[in-house]
Each structure stands twice: as C-alpha cells, then as structure tokens.
Amino acid sequence: MILLLHLNCSRKVTAPNVKMNVLLLKEPREEDCGPDPYVKELWSHGHKATLIPVLSFKFVALEKLCQKLCRPEEHGGLIFTSPRAVEAVNKCLETYNKTEEWNSFLKDKWNAKSVYVVGKATAALVEHLGLITQGEDSGTAAVLSHLILEKEKCCKLPLFFPCGSLKREVLPTTLKENGVPLETLTVYQTSEHPELEKNLTDYFKEQGVPASIAFFSPSGVKFCLEFIQKLLGPKLNQIKFAAIGPTTADAIAAVGLEVSCSAEKPTAQHLADGIARSLQ
CATH class of the missing domain: 3.40.50.10090 (Rossmann fold)
Incomplete structure (x- = not known):
C-alpha cells in the first residue's frame, strides 16, 4: 500500500497551495506530533510528498x-x-x-x-x-x-x-x-520490499510523473531504478532526482542519472530545502 501521509499535528500549520508532487523512496518515521518529518518539511514548501517503502x-x-x-x-x-x-x-x-x-x-x-x-x-x-x-x-x-x-x-x-x-x-x-x-x-x-513494484505502479498510475524523486540509500537506488525506468520510459528525463547525502548521490550518478540536489546534511529540513530549490 502506498503511504501518503497528510499533515496531522496538534500545532496548527497552514499549508501553501500545493505546487508539485514529490516521491520519497523511504519508509515513514512517525514523530510525537504526527507524520514523517520529510513530509512535513516538503509540505511547508508547498509540495505534496508520498512515501513508498523500498527496503525490507x-x-x-x-x-x-x-x-x-x-x-x-x-x-x-x-x-x-x-x-x-x-x-x-x-x-x-x-x-x-x-x-x-x-x-x-x-x-x-x-x-x-x-x-x-x-x-x-x-x-x-x-x-x-x-x-x-x-x-x-x-x-x-x-x-x-x-x-x-x-x-x-x-x-x-x-x-x-x-x-x-x-x-x-x-x-x-x-x-x-x-x-x-x-x-x-x-x-x-x-x-527489496515485497510490494515495491506494485506500490510504484499504483503511484504512477494514480498520481502521474512526480516533479522529484528522492533516494535515501544506495540500496534504494539499486532496488527501485529498474522498476521506475520500466514504468516511466522516456518520461524519466522529466524528473529531478534528489539524494539524502553524497553516498546516495554517487549511486544515482553511477547509473547515469543527473542528481539535482544532495542534502547538505542528512536531515528532513536540508533535503526539503534542496528539493524546493531544484524545483523553482
């Protein structure tokens, strides 16, 4: 099942108009006040993030x-x-x-x-x-x-x-x-997560091509890329690829894809800031 997390926190946050869809290839991390911090940070930039677990x-x-x-x-x-x-x-x-x-x-x-x-x-x-x-x-x-x-x-x-x-x-x-x-x-x-291919297929069918896809590990690149290439074909060139850090960025570059942003530090804020800049 695709994990689409909406903002749900005791602190009231007014979200800007949604600009673009971002696909985060990671499992969710719940915090005390609600959803995954990467979802919250991208929401604050006006982007809707969807989480798909990659690894088991x-x-x-x-x-x-x-x-x-x-x-x-x-x-x-x-x-x-x-x-x-x-x-x-x-x-x-x-x-x-x-x-x-x-x-x-x-x-x-x-x-x-x-x-x-x-x-x-x-x-x-x-x-x-x-x-x-x-x-x-x-x-x-x-x-x-x-x-x-x-x-x-x-x-x-x-x-x-x-x-x-x-x-x-x-x-x-x-x-x-x-x-x-x-x-x-x-x-x-x-x-590889047992439902990875199904979740990716459902996501692209329901939401189309995202503006950005973020990878969180070299193994995530390894397990996901073949499915993504098969599902998107030439539309792959429309996507801005992001990495949580230099090691993951190297893995993306090694398969011939351009890295639009690599987080300065492996935090939700730094990655979201980088993705937002790349999508401007």
Whole structure:
C-alpha cells in the first residue's frame, strides 16, 4: 500500500497551495506530533510528498549481539551508522531479558567509552538507549571514520560495529588501514520490499510523473531504478532526482542519472530545502 501521509499535528500549520508532487523512496518515521518529518518539511514548501517503502529488513545474530553488549570491557566503544542497527539492539535486549541490566549498569559502562553515530536520526535512537553520542553531524560513514581516527589514536581494544548486510566498506577499511581495531557484526539483512513494484505502479498510475524523486540509500537506488525506468520510459528525463547525502548521490550518478540536489546534511529540513530549490 502506498503511504501518503497528510499533515496531522496538534500545532496548527497552514499549508501553501500545493505546487508539485514529490516521491520519497523511504519508509515513514512517525514523530510525537504526527507524520514523517520529510513530509512535513516538503509540505511547508508547498509540495505534496508520498512515501513508498523500498527496503525490507530481517534481524539476525541477536544472541551474539546480546553477548557483545553484555561485555563492554572487551571493546573500546560502539559505532552506529543506521537506525536499523539501533533497533537490533533494542530487540535483542528485549528478547533476551537484558533491559534491566542495560539500564542498571551496562549503558553506564558503554558511556565510559566512545559511542559514535552518523546522522541525527540514528543519534536520537542511540540517545534513547541512554548512551551519549558523538559524530551525529558527520553525515557519512566516511566522514565519521576520520573523526574516529582523531579520537582513537591509542585505541587498543576493538570498536564494536553492529551493521547491516549491505554496509559499505569505507569505514572498516579506513580504520583498518590506520591501525584502529574494529569488530563488525551483521545484525540485519536488507532486501527489496515485497510490494515495491506494485506500490510504484499504483503511484504512477494514480498520481502521474512526480516533479522529484528522492533516494535515501544506495540500496534504494539499486532496488527501485529498474522498476521506475520500466514504468516511466522516456518520461524519466522529466524528473529531478534528489539524494539524502553524497553516498546516495554517487549511486544515482553511477547509473547515469543527473542528481539535482544532495542534502547538505542528512536531515528532513536540508533535503526539503534542496528539493524546493531544484524545483523553482
């Protein structure tokens, strides 16, 4: 089912006249006062946004993850580069009845070490675990890796990096080449959303060609593009393509499409501002 979210918040917002349709290739993220922040930000610019989930996730190795989290003395710190990895932590603590231990003393032991994150969304989830984060403004794993190198010059214990099956190797390679020990564990597997093609077909049939399409990950580009090309054909050239950041922008450019905007920072406001400028 296509997820078209309308503004619904206790704070009254007067929307300008809708100018153009924007397709956001991501799952919704609900906030306390209503809909996904990307929908709200684009609405404030006068554009109607529709969300279509692209990815499906399956958590794996949760028992091993739990074992690692219960032994902070074996690691020099934590690294989170995606909200899904944080969800895996929550799930494993709940599944193996470790939430009380986590809140009582484990989180404090991890807080005595470094906890690195990419992006404000991931940072917010990690902070909800009671952890103190650094690096949220890094924007990409590549930038975060350089921050880690500055902070971990004398690191002897490995940093622990729970990650997804489609993680890029930039961060592990950079740390390894510079002598910073790292232990990775795949805690979720990423695949194409089972209803992706149907949702895209329904969207284009009902709403036509959007003015802009925004991608939120290289895997989103990989899974969506073939369907979009098949459904739109030559009309593909009418669309302004947007990216949440440089890594996703590179993935779009690598398949021969022009990137109209790449968010300066991976936030709803920065992406919406960029899309609005590209559509002027």
